[in-house]
Every structure is written in structure tokens, then in C-alpha cells.
Amino acid sequence: MRVQIVEVGPRDGLQNESAIVPAAAKIALIHKLMAAGLKRIEVSSFVNPKWIPQLADADEVLQGINRSQGVMLSALVPNIRGLERARQSGLTEIALFMSASETHNQKNINKPIADTYPILREVAQEALAIGMKVRGYISTVFGCPYEGNVPLDNSRRVTEALLKMGVYEISLGDTIGVATPKQVHEVFGELVKDVTNERLAAHFHDTRGTGLANVAAALEEGIRIFDSSIGGLGGCPYAPGAAGNISTEDLVYMLHGMDYETGVDLEKLIEAGAYIGQQLGKELPSKVLRASLASKPAG
Known part of the structure; x- marks a missing residue:
């Protein structure tokens, strides 16, 4: 059985680092991820640089990547302006994003959910018209830092709306890392009834140490696409205390x-x-990475 991994470290991981990683280091990281065999990599975000200065160099990064056959590169796009930048960079896939909870959507996108739909619909239509693939992210599916529990019907409504826009795959996110395997079974067990499991992905954070257990639960529900971040980098600027995404190394080891x-x-x-850890000058959360580095002789 095969599982697809969507590497989100260069975007979701690095956007939450206080240090600005140079474009050359980001490009080198992406090349290393490609060399490791990752076929889907989210490399940056075309949001306004004043909101996420860590990714202000998206155009430069895309320009510097040696494109490889069979590797799908993508980036987050919030609006038509971002789509135009993505098109100019040569991308053939973009990702749209919104939240299942009203308050998180307002703080993250600065708009209520109802006002977000028309913007994303326009971006999706334009992207599809020029031959791009469009992926969708739904944040706070399993819990919101402001509202607490998020009703499953919220996620169902947003999923349905994104699919109608022409999104080919939807990644359901545990943005603040509150999900447990029981909840994962409940959410995916219901949503796969509405959407085939081939069109759903899981995006877990490991804030409370349940990330890989949640992957195992999602696998049991037939999910075969998982987002993860190299070294366990990540977090959420609008979710106080949120830890990194599940580590790609830990995920691959388990799978x-x-x-x-x-x-x-x-x-x-x-x-x-190890490379991006050195660039950041710190030990990363990935347990497999730590174990591997600890077992190597010094010097």
C-alpha cells in the first residue's frame, strides 16, 4: 500500500520561524527534499509579505529551484494578485486556505467565512482556466483556539463549497494539535461518506503529542495522503502555543x-x-532526526 506525503516544511514550517532563512538556504533545502524522493512539496506562500515576512522571497525561491520531472511544487495563494505571482513563477498547482471556525478565519484571513468564499471561488476559476491544479486547506477542523470545539457540520460545509469551486483535494487540518484518534475516526469516518477518501488529506500538528497516533487513526479510515514538515518545523501564528507539524522523518519511519x-x-x-536545523541553529522537534544525530559519532 502506498501513502503520499505532502511536504509543507518550506512554507508552513519556515513561516513560523522568528529568524528569516535566506532564499539560498530555502532553495538548498527544497533540493534536498526532492533528492530524498518527495514528490509533492509546498515551497512558499504568495500572501502579502507584510503579513508573513519570512516568505517575502517566494518569487526568488521559485526562480532558484531546479524543476524535476515528477515533482509537484505548490504554494499558498490568497487572492488574484497572489495567483498572478504564482503563474509568473511557473507553478502548476496552488493551494487555497480557510478555516472551519468563524473566529480563526477572521483572524487568519481578516474576513468572515461567507466573505471568503467569493474570493477563493474567483482564484479557483482563474487558476483552473489556465490549467493549474487547485488544492484546498481547511484549518481548525478538530478545534479552534478561540471557539474550542468546532462542529463537524462546519467542516462539511466548507469542504462542499471548496469541491464546488473545483478543488481536487482537501487537506483537513488540526491547526492547534488538539485532535485525538477517537476524534480523527469520527471526523474522517463521516467526511469520507461525502467525499471519496482519495480526495481527502490529513494535516496534523503535534502540540499534545498525538500527531502520529492521529495518522494511524486516519489510515484506518482509508486516508492515504498526509501533510508533514521536515524536522517537525511549524506552528500557527494565529494559534497561540501551537507546536510544529508532525515531522516528515517521524512519519516516514512509522509508515x-x-x-x-x-x-x-x-x-x-x-x-x-539536519541541514535546516543547522541553518536555524537549533535542535528540531523530530524524534527520528534527534535519534539519528545522537547516534552519529562526533566529528
Whole structure:
């Protein structure tokens, strides 16, 4: 059985770092991730640089990447202006994003959910018209930092709206890392009835240490696409206390141990994690990365 991994570290991971990582280092990281066998990499975001200065160099990063056959690069796009930048950069896939909870959507996008739909619809229509693929993210599916529990019907409504816009795949996000396997079974168990499991992905954060357990639960519900971040980088600027995404190294180690195929070379992946850890000058959360680095002789 095969599992697809969507690497979001260069975008979701680095956007939450206080230090600005140079474009050259981001490009080198992306090349290392490609060398490790990752076929889907979210490389940046075309949001206004004043909101996320860490990704202000999106155009430069895209220009510097050596494109590889069979590797799909993508970026977040919030509006038509961002779509035009993505088009000029040569991308063939973009991602739209919104929240299942009203307050998080307001703080994240600065608009209520109802006012977000027309903007995303316009972006999706334009993108599809020029031959791009469009992915969708739904944040706070499993809990909101401002509202607490988020009713499943919220996620169902947003999922339905995004699919009508022509989005080919929807990533359901545990933005603040509150989900448990029981909740994952409940959410995916219901949503796969509305949407085929091939069109749903899971995006877990490990704030409370349940990230990989939630992956195992989603696998049992037939989910075969998972977002993860190299080294466990990440968080959410609008979700106080949110830890990083599940680590790509930890995810690959677990999946291989469960006899799933990923097409990813774990040793090369660890090299990529070690590289970005060095660039940031700190130890990253990934347990597999830490174990690997600890077992290597000094010098």
C-alpha cells in the first residue's frame, strides 16, 4: 500500500520561524527534499509579505529551484494578485486556505467565512482556466483556539463549497494539535461518506503529542495522503502555543515500519532535516532526526 506525503516544511514550517532563512538556504533545502524522493512539496506562500515576512522571497525561491520531472511544487495563494505571482513563477498547482471556525478565519484571513468564499471561488476559476491544479486547506477542523470545539457540520460545509469551486483535494487540518484518534475516526469516518477518501488529506500538528497516533487513526479510515514538515518545523501564528507539524522523518519511519510505501529515502530525509536545523541553529522537534544525530559519532 502506498501513502503520499505532502511536504509543507518550506512554507508552513519556515513561516513560523522568528529568524528569516535566506532564499539560498530555502532553495538548498527544497533540493534536498526532492533528492530524498518527495514528490509533492509546498515551497512558499504568495500572501502579502507584510503579513508573513519570512516568505517575502517566494518569487526568488521559485526562480532558484531546479524543476524535476515528477515533482509537484505548490504554494499558498490568497487572492488574484497572489495567483498572478504564482503563474509568473511557473507553478502548476496552488493551494487555497480557510478555516472551519468563524473566529480563526477572521483572524487568519481578516474576513468572515461567507466573505471568503467569493474570493477563493474567483482564484479557483482563474487558476483552473489556465490549467493549474487547485488544492484546498481547511484549518481548525478538530478545534479552534478561540471557539474550542468546532462542529463537524462546519467542516462539511466548507469542504462542499471548496469541491464546488473545483478543488481536487482537501487537506483537513488540526491547526492547534488538539485532535485525538477517537476524534480523527469520527471526523474522517463521516467526511469520507461525502467525499471519496482519495480526495481527502490529513494535516496534523503535534502540540499534545498525538500527531502520529492521529495518522494511524486516519489510515484506518482509508486516508492515504498526509501533510508533514521536515524536522517537525511549524506552528500557527494565529494559534497561540501551537507546536510544529508532525515531522516528515517521524512519519516516514512509522509508515515504513507499518509496511506502507512512500518512495522516500529516510536517510536522505534525515540529511535534509539536519541541514535546516543547522541553518536555524537549533535542535528540531523530530524524534527520528534527534535519534539519528545522537547516534552519529562526533566529528
